Amino acid sequence: MLDYEEELKKFEPCLDVADVEGAIYDREINDVMDVLQEMLREVKSNRRVR
Amino acid sequence: MNCINCGAFLTDRDLDYCPHCGANVLIQKKVEYLSKLYYNQGLEKASIRDLSGAISCLKQSLAYDKRNIDARNLLGLVYFETGEVVAALSEWVISKNLKKNRNLASEYIARLQANQNRLEAINDSIKKYNHALAMCREGHEDMAAIRLRKILAQNPKLIKGYHLLALIQMKNHEWNKARRTLKKAARIDKTNTTTLRFLREIDEQTGVTTRMENKRKGLFGKGNREKDNISGELVVKQQAYGKERFRISLFFTLVLGFVAGGVAFWLLVLPAIKQDVYRQANEQIIQYSESLSSQGVELSKAQDEAQESGNSAEAAAKQIQEEQTRSQSYEALFNAYSYMQQDELDSAALEIQKVDESVLSDSAKGVYSTICQKTGVSGKNSSGSGTTDGSEGDGSTDSGDESSEYDENE
Numbered sequence: 001m002l003d004y005e006e007e008l009k010k011f012e013p014c015l016d017v018a019d020v021e022g023a024i025y026d027r028e029i030n031d032v033m034d035v036l037q038e039m040l041r042e043v044k045s046n047r048r049v050r
Numbered sequence: 051m052n053c054i055n056c057g058a059f060l061t062d063r064d065l066d067y068c069p070h071c072g073a074n075v076l077i078q079k080k081v082e083y084l085s086k087l088y089y090n091q092g093l094e095k096a097s098i099r100d101l102s103g104a105i106s107c108l109k110q111s112l113a114y115d116k117r118n119i120d121a122r123n124l125l126g127l128v129y130f131e132t133g134e135v136v137a138a139l140s141e142w143v144i145s146k147n148l149k150k151n152r153n154l155a156s157e158y159i160a161r162l163q164a165n166q167n168r169l170e171a172i173n174d175s176i177k178k179y180n181h182a183l184a185m186c187r188e189g190h191e192d193m194a195a196i197r198l199r200k201i202l203a204q205n206p207k208l209i210k211g212y213h214l215l216a217l218i219q220m221k222n223h224e225w226n227k228a229r230r231t232l233k234k235a236a237r238i239d240k241t242n243t244t245t246l247r248f249l250r251e252i253d254e255q256t257g258v259t260t261r262m263e264n265k266r267k268g269l270f271g272k273g274n275r276e277k278d279n280i281s282g283e284l285v286v287k288q289q290a291y292g293k294e295r296f297r298i299s300l301f302f303t304l305v306l307g308f309v310a311g312g313v314a315f316w317l318l319v320l321p322a323i324k325q326d327v328y329r330q331a332n333e334q335i336i337q338y339s340e341s342l343s344s345q346g347v348e349l350s351k352a353q354d355e356a357q358e359s360g361n362s363a364e365a366a367a368k369q370i371q372e373e374q375t376r377s378q379s380y381e382a383l384f385n386a387y388s389y390m391q392q393d394e395l396d397s398a399a400l401e402i403q404k405v406d407e408s409v410l411s412d413s414a415k416g417v418y419s420t421i422c423q424k425t426g427v428s429g430k431n432s433s434g435s436g437t438t439d440g441s442e443g444d445g446s447t448d449s450g451d452e453s454s455e456y457d458e459n460e
Contacts, residue, residue: 001251001255002217002220002247002248002251004217004220004221007217008186008187008217011183011186011210011213011214011217013179013180013183013184014134014136014176014179014180014210015136015137015176016136016173016176016177016180017135017136017139017169017172017173017176018173019136020136020139020140020143023136023137023140024140024143024144027140027144029112029116029144030116031112031113031114031115031116031117032081032113032114032115033054033078033081033114033115033116034116036054036077036078036081037054040054040055
């Protein structure tokens with residue numbers, strides 16, 4: 001049996017069109033390539049430190 | 051594709067290393083391959099309206115390669131289809147920034163901006179949805195349900211709206227209404243987890259399994275109906291080859307509809323029309339027969355009148371003839387009397403022979419008999435036998451003969 005109150009808590013307000021800009025800035029758009037590049041950068045920096 | 055290490059453009063895709071810096075690019079290639087693989091899966095799922103699955107795949111594709119423009123544009127499109135306009139616009143704006151030229155996202159944004167009314171309507175429906183959600187949280191479910199119905203009429207793609215409305219209906223134990231609401235949501239996104247979860251709850255509560263088949267296909271799609279519960283891959287398969295079958299079955303359904311309409315017309319409407327025509331014809335026949343009989347009566351009446359007038363004309367002619375006879379008789383009597391006064395008995399005898407005794411009055415008859423006695427000649431009888439008196443006639447004849455003899459003797 002579904003719990004109405006619990007289910008209602010899962011619903012969240014929708015963003016309206018005016019909030020598009022904020023939504024875009026808040027987006028995390030890193031991908032695996034970024035992670036790999038970060039790792040490469042770290043590896044290179046470690047080498048320099050040694 | 052550019053080298054992850056030095057950024058040089060990799061022209062030869064078969065090489066596993068960068069010809070410029072010598073860095074190993076095998077992982078980079080595999081990542082790109084995975085991104086495209088997920089994009090293809092997302093595209094396939096979106097094409098069969100498995101929008102939740104498509105969103106998952108496309109997000110995965112972008113997690114591997116954020117520059118996969120096709121995946122991002124498609125993700126925006128899928129978001130837009132589920133009523134998530136802000137998420138869609140976000141994806142398209144990011145896509146447009148990543149690739150400025152020859153990008154479908156620019157077209158999508160331009161189209162959306164060109165139709166300001168629609169954009170405003172969508173935005174308005176989103177605001178109302180948020181308000182309805184707030185009302186639900188405050189305990190005004192009835193008001194929220196009314197508002198949600200209006201919102202869904204305004205923006206029928208807002209899946210969240212269907213879910214919230216279904217939740218309210220489930221709370222009020224309106225299971226069938228909730229099922230119908232969720233079916234509408236399932237038509238937009240067939241594999242949405244919330245939709246499926248709510249439907250399962252309704253199935254458990256009512257003991258009736260929700261069927262999601264399309265009614266238009268139902269006539270010929272018995273094979274598809276067997277297990278078309280909205281869970282599992284069967285729905286997806288049904289959609290995969292459903293488009294072609296849909297057209298054929300639609301055509302046959304239309305034809306059958308026309309045939310059924312024709313039969314119904316033949317059985318229901320046509321007898322009524324025929325009866326009406328027969329009734330009108332009978333009425334006309336009755337009218338004609340009535341007019342015919344009245345004309346016959348008039349004709350016989352006219353014939354009677356004509357006959358009567360003919361009889362009267364005959365009687366008038368007869369009367370005229372009698373009057374002529376009478377006047378002639380009187381004229382002859384008058385002449386005979388005149389001759390008798392002048393002692394011209396022969397002329398009087400000739401004239402008295404012209405008199406018809408039957409037409410004379412009593413006083414005239416007296417004169418007539420006097421002349422007859424003097425001349426010895428009688429007039430015509432009413433029987434028409436104009437005769438002379440036998441003995442007297444003979445006498446006159448004799449006298450005539452005598453006179454003739456006398457003349458001859460002289």
